[in-house]
Amino acid sequence: MKKILFILLVSGLILGSLGGGCGWSAAQVARGILGGQLKIKNWELKITRWCFGGLPLVNQLDRLLDNKTYVVLLQNNTELRASGGFMGSYVVLGAKGQGLSDMRVEDIYQPDGQLVGHVDPPAPIQQAFGQGWWKLRDSNWDVDFSVAGEQIAWFFEQGGEKVDGVIAINLSFVNLLLGYLGEVKTVTYDERVTAQNLANLAQTYSEVNKEKRDFLGAVGAALFERIKTIGPMGQIRLIGLIYKELQNGQILIWMKDKDVEQEILEKGWGGGLGNYGGDYLYIVESNLGANKANCCVQRMITQDLQLDEHVIREKLTIKWTNTSEFSDPKPPVFWGGNYVDYLRIILPKSARIQSVMAESKLLVEKPLDYQYGIQDDRYQVEEKDRFKIIGFWAVVLAQQSLTIQASYQLPDANYSSILVKRQPGIESFPYKLIVEGKVVVSDTIDRDKEYTWTK
Template identity: 45%
Template sequence: MKKVIILIGAGMLMLLGVGGSCGVSGVKILKGMAENRPGEFGRWQGVFRWCARGLPFVDNLPEWVGDKTYIVLLQNNTELRPTGGFMGSYIRARFKDGGLVDWTAQDIYEPDGKLAGHVEPPYPVQEAFRQGWWRLRDSNWDPDFASAAATVAWFLEQGGEEKIDGVMAINLELVNSILKILGPVEVVTYGETVTDKNLYNLAQSYAEVDWKPGSTQKRDFLGAVGTAVWERMKNIRPGQAVKLAGLVKAQLDKKQILVWIGEEKLQAEIREWGWDGGLGNYYGDYLYIVETNLGANKANCCINRELRHEVEIGDGELRERIEVEWQNDNPFENPRPPYFWGGDYIDYVRVVVPREARVVSVSVSGEKLRPQTQGDFARPSSLRQERSEEVWVEEERERVRIIGFWVVVPARERVAAEVKYELPGDEFADMYRVLVKRQPGIEKFAYRLTVNGIVRREGEVMKDERIEAGME
């Protein structure tokens, strides 16, 4: 692992244009961290900070790797959740005085089962699973990663983890991309050859076939895979290290890797680089579709979506219509382990728009939903037993309005949802501007923007995109 950290870190420095004595000092720091040699870190970090000012994490480097404990969430984006995917496992990384002193993998159900007391669940979680409580496994609920990560950290600490200073989320797709670079990896203890094509099915098979309470099958298998990957990476070639570094940088920029730090000064740096996974409505109009798979399956292996966005501007007002259409290509309604884990797509959808928006209507499959009433939520969430598919709910935050409702897409079918709303439009008299966000865990989606009857953008959205359209 030491060589891996050094080589990938060196590759990142190359990608960021750090060479010469700066590059040498950076590699020395990485080596000191990986080998837990505080003296080496202390000797070179001053030089590196001086000559690499302005690069990520450099100015506050000693604080990043002082006495800190970080959690890396390993999310399965074939079961889509707001921050990317279902949290099946995590890694605990502990630093002290610039050195990495601990790196341990753990199953999410280990601390999940130790939570004492009752935590009231978000109502869709209760309506989906009807268990009467909120647990760690479903705690990455908020579409704003900073809020979700802080909640995850709290649940982990309640489950016995020491104080957590930061949380990073990565998805299964990143692990698959790493395997594409490395090639097949032999997991000798299980007699398996793991590739980017079969990792998911193997992990699910060992996790859920003959599973029983207290089982460590998934943890043991993923731990064995992790060990095998690290062993393989000990012999990584410099060219592969550069590819891995490029992959990590690209995933950060695409917000497929998200980072939250509890200390505000350090979190501000994450926000500045756009790696915080925040809602971030600071740019004209705004549109973010957030999906949550609450079907206890891996249906997102086989889900495609199209977003059609129509805007009419006139008389100082924006009238907007969005339509999202999902295609569920899962062949069966329910999982058929050990070879198939998908099924019907039971999706709680949140449409995030500017706070000033006034919702006109919400429809699913042509059926108009009704807005929530006070009576709809008179009972505690933990007592709810049925999905309220006929209702849409509304939440107002500092800069955004969140519209939530259920969408169920049966296997082999297509289903569309429509939301209409209005916005003040004076600022768009000459130029329409919109930020269209792409949810972590989704690689891409088809998008078409029509402004006053003219198609202004059509194609795939692969990362958050700012779009401008002049008025004609």
């Protein structure tokens, strides 16, 4: 497992290792890191820095490997959260001057139980669960991972884990590995694991057999053994696949070291909201129904713009369909159910909200109370840096659909472009942009995309 996960920190290095003496040196360094044999000041590392100094994080290798501890979040995106999914387990990777020194898989509830003191939860978490406190397992809440990563690290440290960096990956990423590598057989469990059955097996071992940590560790070991058999070129193609996931925002990284964190944000790997200067749309869903309903939820988004001389009038329509067979989980064969989603819509800060409707119900602008039980009659608005965030409940019952519409204006806007962001953990969704009654975009959003229109 450690070689699969720590490869995220050296993928840029390996991608650059395809030619000449520079390529040979980079390959040697990468093998040393992954094999725990790297000496920070050896001549291979110096040559690699000289050759590939322009690649991401290459000049930071000393700092990345100097007595550092990284946490890799194993998120289940069939229970969607802001950074991708519910954090059920995690991997701790230790790095010292000789490379990787330690690896262990843990259940998220282990450090959760060590938290001293009390932290008030965000209101939607309190309304969903009514427990009165904020815990590590729900700490990937902020829509900006450069903020959430720091909060996650804080919770881990209160639970006794040293953290120098956080890497968030999803169950869908492990499925991607299985799709590339093929079926694997676990040594300690009599299971043949595939991309098709991993989610159900992981949930069964978690909720029924109570052996989630050991099972995921066994899957990781089996994947590593398979990776060893695919040869150097197969491994390089695998690195390319991982790099693509980074570029598409399905893997997120936060680093405590501010210089390294800044480089990650500049590469677009940090899950930040960015500094885009045009129109902006980012839909963030959080499944607070204590189920895996995102196995069975699809959404489609339509944005309708009317361009007046001094204002852009926009109507945003989101329609979800929940194909869950049952309203509640039926272990061990079905883990979905009603989709209890706290939705946040991120817009430009200048947006003036006109109305929010769920089907035919007009919501009122009013803050959520810190009470148990969801208040689906209202929406709340907050400002964050360059953005305005509309938050409200969107509950999609099993075998039903839900449509919401948000109308707003952008005054004094001279925009002719929009950035549409895709939330980690969501593979894709259909998107349509209508400007002055004309469809100018009909596309699938499988990564962050920018569109322009003519006034």
